[in-house]
Amino acid sequence: MQIRRIEIAGFGKFQQQSWDLSAGLQVIYGANESGKSTLRAFILGMLFGFPTRRHLLARYEPKTTSQYGGSLDLVVDDVTYRLTRLGDQPATLVNLTTNAPQPLSLLDHWLQPYDEDRYKQLFTFNQAELTALKNLSAADLNTQLQQIGTLDSRQWRTTATDLRQSADAIYKPRGRKPELNQALQRYQQLKAQVATAQQRYPDYQALQAKLATLNDQQLVQARQLATATATQQQLANLRRQWPVYQQIQQLKAQSATAMTAITPAVRTQYEQLTTKRTELRHTLASARAQLSAQPVDAQSKTSVGFYVAHQAEFDQLEPQLPALQQALGQYQTLTAQVQAAKADYQAQQAAHPELLPLLAPSKQSALANLKAAVMTTATTSRQQQQQPAAQLTRDWRLIAGGIGVVAGVVLPLGALKWVLILAGLGLLGWFGWEQLAGGTTAATDQTLAPLLTAVGFSPDLDQATILQRLEQVAALQRAQQTVTTAEQQVAAQAATVWQQLQVYQFANDWLNLTEGDLLGSGQRVTAFYTQVHQAMQTQTLASSDFAYVQRQVQQLTQQLQTTTDQLQQLAASQGLADIDALATALAQQTDQAAAQATIAQLSQRLTADEQQALAQYATVDDLQAAIQTNRDQVTQLQQAATQQAQALAATQTTLQAMTTDGRYTELRQQQANAQTELTVLARQWVTRQLGATWIDQTLAQLTNQQLPAILTVASANFAQLTGQRYNEIKLNQNDLTVQMVAGPQFSVGELSTATREQLYLALRLALIAKLGDRAQLPLMIDDGLVNFDTTRRAQAWQLLSQVATHHQLLYFTNEPAALTDLPAAAIHHLA
Numbered sequence: 001m002q003i004r005r006i007e008i009a010g011f012g013k014f015q016q017q018s019w020d021l022s023a024g025l026q027v028i029y030g031a032n033e034s035g036k037s038t039l040r041a042f043i044l045g046m047l048f049g050f051p052t053r054r055h056l057l058a059r060y061e062p063k064t065t066s067q068y069g070g071s072l073d074l075v076v077d078d079v080t081y082r083l084t085r086l087g088d089q090p091a092t093l094v095n096l097t098t099n100a101p102q103p104l105s106l107l108d109h110w111l112q113p114y115d116e117d118r119y120k121q122l123f124t125f126n127q128a129e130l131t132a133l134k135n136l137s138a139a140d141l142n143t144q145l146q147q148i149g150t151l152d153s154r155q156w157r158t159t160a161t162d163l164r165q166s167a168d169a170i171y172k173p174r175g176r177k178p179e180l181n182q183a184l185q186r187y188q189q190l191k192a193q194v195a196t197a198q199q200r201y202p203d204y205q206a207l208q209a210k211l212a213t214l215n216d217q218q219l220v221q222a223r224q225l226a227t228a229t230a231t232q233q234q235l236a237n238l239r240r241q242w243p244v245y246q247q248i249q250q251l252k253a254q255s256a257t258a259m260t261a262i263t264p265a266v267r268t269q270y271e272q273l274t275t276k277r278t279e280l281r282h283t284l285a286s287a288r289a290q291l292s293a294q295p296v297d298a299q300s301k302t303s304v305g306f307y308v309a310h311q312a313e314f315d316q317l318e319p320q321l322p323a324l325q326q327a328l329g330q331y332q333t334l335t336a337q338v339q340a341a342k343a344d345y346q347a348q349q350a351a352h353p354e355l356l357p358l359l360a361p362s363k364q365s366a367l368a369n370l371k372a373a374v375m376t377t378a379t380t381s382r383q384q385q386q387q388p389a390a391q392l393t394r395d396w397r398l399i400a401g402g403i404g405v406v407a408g409v410v411l412p413l414g415a416l417k418w419v420l421i422l423a424g425l426g427l428l429g430w431f432g433w434e435q436l437a438g439g440t441t442a443a444t445d446q447t448l449a450p451l452l453t454a455v456g457f458s459p460d461l462d463q464a465t466i467l468q469r470l471e472q473v474a475a476l477q478r479a480q481q482t483v484t485t486a487e488q489q490v491a492a493q494a495a496t497v498w499q500q501l502q503v504y505q506f507a508n509d510w511l512n513l514t515e516g517d518l519l520g521s522g523q524r525v526t527a528f529y530t531q532v533h534q535a536m537q538t539q540t541l542a543s544s545d546f547a548y549v550q551r552q553v554q555q556l557t558q559q560l561q562t563t564t565d566q567l568q569q570l571a572a573s574q575g576l577a578d579i580d581a582l583a584t585a586l587a588q589q590t591d592q593a594a595a596q597a598t599i600a601q602l603s604q605r606l607t608a609d610e611q612q613a614l615a616q617y618a619t620v621d622d623l624q625a626a627i628q629t630n631r632d633q634v635t636q637l638q639q640a641a642t643q644q645a646q647a648l649a650a651t652q653t654t655l656q657a658m659t660t661d662g663r664y665t666e667l668r669q670q671q672a673n674a675q676t677e678l679t680v681l682a683r684q685w686v687t688r689q690l691g692a693t694w695i696d697q698t699l700a701q702l703t704n705q706q707l708p709a710i711l712t713v714a715s716a717n718f719a720q721l722t723g724q725r726y727n728e729i730k731l732n733q734n735d736l737t738v739q740m741v742a743g744p745q746f747s748v749g750e751l752s753t754a755t756r757e758q759l760y761l762a763l764r765l766a767l768i769a770k771l772g773d774r775a776q777l778p779l780m781i782d783d784g785l786v787n788f789d790t791t792r793r794a795q796a797w798q799l800l801s802q803v804a805t806h807h808q809l810l811y812f813t814n815e816p817a818a819l820t821d822l823p824a825a826a827i828h829h830l831a
Contacts, residue, residue, distance in 0.1 A: 001110050002808040003043065003778055005073035009086060011045075012038035012060035015067065022826050025804035028812045029819060030830030036812035039830070040124070040780050043810070046072045046085055047107075048116035076110055083107065111777065119777065122767055123807075126782035160695040167688035170681055180681040187674040194667045207655045214648045221644055225637040232634055235627045238614055241606055242623060245614040248602050251595040260574050260585050267586060269570060277563045284556040285309075287549060306510055307532040311553070317503055318529060324500045328522040331493045338486040345479040357456060358473050359480060366454040367473065373451050374466050401427030494518055501525070707731060714766035721758040721795050729759070754787040761785075761796065765803055778808040785815075797822045 003021050008014040013035050019028075030036050038060055045051070050069070051058040062068065069086040073096070080096045093102040114122070171180035289309065307314055349356060358367060404424025448466070449459040457469060497518045504511055504525055511528055513521045564579070571582035606614075617623040656665050715729045718738065728739035737745045738759065748756060761784065768779065781800070785793050793815075800809060801823040811822070819827060 001777055002075045003072055003810075004075050004080060006039070006043070006070070007072075008042060008070040010062040010065040010067035011042045011070060012062060014038065014042070015062055015065045019828050021808070021810075021828070023808055024825035025801050025809045025811060025823065027818055027822055027824040027827045028810060028830065029814070029827060030812075031814050034814075034830040036814070036830065037126075037782055040126075040782050040810075040812060042070065043072070043778075043780065044116065044120075044124070046070070046083060047111065048119070049091075050085065074110075081106075114777065122764070122771060123777050124780040124782075125764060125784060127784055127786050129784075156695050156698075160692040163688040163692040163695075167685050167692070170685040170688070180678070180685060183674065183677050183681055187671070187678055190667060190671045190674055194671050197667055207651060211648070211651050211655065214644065214651060218641070218644045218648065221637060221641050225634065225641060228630060228634045228637055232627070232630050234613070235623070235630055238610065238617075239620075239623060239627060241610055242614065242620050244602050244605050245611065246620065248599055248606075251599045251602075255592050255595050255599070260576060262574060262582075262585055262589055266570065266574060270567070270582060270586060273563055273567050273570065277560060277567065280556060280560040280563060284312075284553065284560060287553045287556055303510060303528070303532055304535050306507070307528075307536075308553075310506060312557075313506060314529070314532075320500070320503075321526065321529065324497070324522060325526070327493065327497045327500060328519060331490070331497050331518060334486065334490045334493050338483070338490050341479070341483045341486045345476075345483050348476050348479050352472050352476065355469070355473050355476055359476060363455065366451070367470070370448070370451040370455050370457075370466070371470055373448055374463060374470070377448065377463065397427040397431040401425065401431065497522070710763070710766045710770050712766075713769050714763045717762035717765050717799060718759055720799055721762055721792055722755065723791060723795065729762070754789070754792070757784075757787055758792060758796070765799060768803065768807065776807060778810060779803065780810045780812070782812040783814065785813075790817075793817070794821060 002023055005018060005020050007018040009016060028036060028039065041058070041060055045060075046069075053059065059068075067087070069084075071082055071084040074081050074083055081102065082094045082096055083091065084094075085091045091104055093104055093107055094100070095102055111119070168175075169178060171178050175181050357363065401424040404420045404427065406424075407420050452459045452461060452466070457466070461469070494515075498515050501513050501518070501521050504513060507528070511521065511524050513524075567579045567582070571577070571579050574582060574585070576582050576585060603611075614623075617626065711729050711731060715727065718729055719725075719727045724741060726738045727741045730737045730739065730745070736748050738748075738751070739745050748759065751759065785796050788796055797818070800811065803809060804825070811818070811824070813822075818824075
């Protein structure tokens with residue numbers, strides 16, 4: 001890049017002035033306050049943007065005009081561009097060859113990789129910057145060279161310095177005030193105190209070990225819980241993605257279904273025949289409309305018109321009339337059976353009204369219990385009646401009574417024998433009474449009484465009456481079940497009949513179909529067919545027009561049937577059953593193509609890992625089961641964590657109880673807190689030291705890669721500037737030295753002011769030579785050789801002229817000798 005023209009509308013002392021420049025060394029001469037520094041600031045502002053109004057001194061606002069800014073003509077790759085910045089207006093960049101506006105990003109591209117600060121560090125300097133070198137140490141000078149030689153290194157070095165200062169504030173090896181040093185002292189004191197207190201608690205270590213074990217177990221459980229929780233989140237995400245995955249699988253399954261391959265030719269033929277059939281249907285409908293418009297008797301006109309309009313439906317349904325009539329007959333028969341069953345049930349209800357409450361569902365359990373008890377009682381009675389007679393002799397009353405009677409009759413006991421006879425007869429009578437009407441019956445009555453009461457019968461009923469009542473209840477239940485079964489059969493047959501009548505819904509206005517009058521609805525369907533057929537037959541005989549239209553309808557119907565047969569043959573040629581199957585196959589073929597496109601779109605919503613994870617589950621129930629299993633595992637882990645926390649709390653309580661005065665626990669806690677504090681501070685210190693060291697090593701490596709070549713060129717420049725007095729510049733770590741020809745080495749601080757400035761000029765020109773090829777930008781030097789003697793100034797001008805062969809160089813000076821001695825390409829005077 002070269003500057004060919006400078007135009008200033010208003011900047012500092014300049015207004016409406018311009019200068020034409022050329023390549024090479026350009027001398028801009030002027031006395032003090034002639035505007036050299038102002039012109040240099042204008043060029044920098046044009047290239048990188050003027051300062052904001054917050055920096056008024058740096059803006060060089062003009063005093064005598066309201067205009068601010070100007071333009072630069074720049075030559076890049078032999079093409080001239082005009083860069084204009086005026087006041088608050090947006091900057092513009094124009095190609096002067098084509099007058100085409102250019103984006104400002106093109107200017108940034110030319111200047112890369114330099115911003116204003118980097119440009120000032122490398123491509124421009126003044127006498128103040130050279131003079132400032134005498135106040136720099138060798139380390140500072142070395143750092144400055146590395147900042148210039150390594151882009152962006154200043155920020156990194158500032159960061160490294162801040163990190164080291166921060167690290168020193170935390171810890172110094174021999175310091176006392178840094179925070180980490182004080183923390184180490186406190187920790188050592190606490191350690192000694194803990195050791196003293198520990199001697200009083202020999203069991204403390206065991207509990208401490210247990211506590212550590214529990215802590216480790218708690219960490220393991222925490223990791224397991226974290227893993228299970230993460231798995232739960234993954235499973236929840238899979239559950240949200242399941243509908244997409246399921247849709248993909250369904251579409252894949254549909255696509256994988258074997259289908260008949262249908263060629264485009266067959267599809268075309270199908271579409272043609274379908275179109276033809278549709279047209280025939282429309283024509284047939286029109287002919288039927290004409291047929292319905294033919295004059296017939298007033299009574300049949302409307303019904304015939306409706307029949308003709310829907311003749312296809314009626315003709316298709318007419319063969320089903322016998323089946324409908326048969327279903328109506330069955331419905332009528334079943335209805336009669338229901339009426340008979342209801343009559344029988346009502347008769348039984350009238351005969352036994354007291355038994356009706358026993359039909360309630362709440363009484364069925366009590367009835368069953370009573371029936372089972374009665375049957376058990378009857379069985380027991382029969383078994384007792386069949387016991388052998390020998391069993392009766394086992395009763396003591398029978399034996400004693402017999403002995404008393406026999407003794408009273410046989411023995412001559414006087415009046416005592418009558419006592420024996422009466423006692424024996426009494427015992428025999430007692431035994432016989434119990435056998436005839438005693439124990440069993442009473443026990444039976446006592447067992448059945450609560451069951452009879454639960455059913456609603458009198459508790460005094462005998463067994464025969466109970467059995468009779470139970471049989472009557474059973475008869476009522478059978479009659480009731482018969483009615484229910486018959487009604488269910490009638491309802492099923494009614495549904496069948498109504499389903500057959502439903503196909504006539506399109507003619508409901510004429511047939512008046514009602515589900516509550518199935519017989520009448522069926523009769524009206526049959527009567528409608530009879531009426532219409534008679535009316536059409538009569539009209540055919542009476543009207544030739546009607547007969548013609550009817551023949552036309554028949555012909556169209558035949559053509560429609562022929563087209564339908566062709567479609568059926570086309571379906572058969574493809575191995576399909578009918579036209580619907582062919583249409584379905586074509587639709588499936590279309591759907592399959594659409595499914596493949598949908599699968600591709602849906603697959604983009606799932607990652608490969610998600611699809612692989614979802615493939616492990618056959619159904620959403622399996623995935624839900626996995627979620628539930630994992631949720632149970634999380635619950636178990638949480639419960640285990642709670643138990644572990646309780647165990648930790650119990651151990652800590654025991655540990656506290658072992659300390660009688662509480663001092664040991666307090667010291668241990670303080671020691672733990674001190675350890676935590678030491679760990680945090682040590683990490684902070686190490687982090688800052690490592691960060692600073694890494695930055696230094698990285699910058700050193702970068703600069704070591706570039707500086708050797710730069711120092712070689714700088715040594716040659718320095719030798720030329722000093723008349724070959726010095727022939728080498730050396731930079732070792734933080735030491736910058738110069739080698740005198742056949743003499744000793746000197747550090748920078750040992751050199752004179754002018755020689756240090758010449759050293760810095762040699763280094764800057766070397767940096768420009770090595771780094772300036774990144775962007776061929778103009779150089780600007782503002783009175784940089786004031787302290788040079790005549791000989792070395794001449795050598796410096798000669799060196800600048802050499803540099804100017806590669807970079808346009810603007811040399812601002814107030815030295816009259818430059819007008820005659822400097823090998824400049826052009827000299828520009830400032831008023």
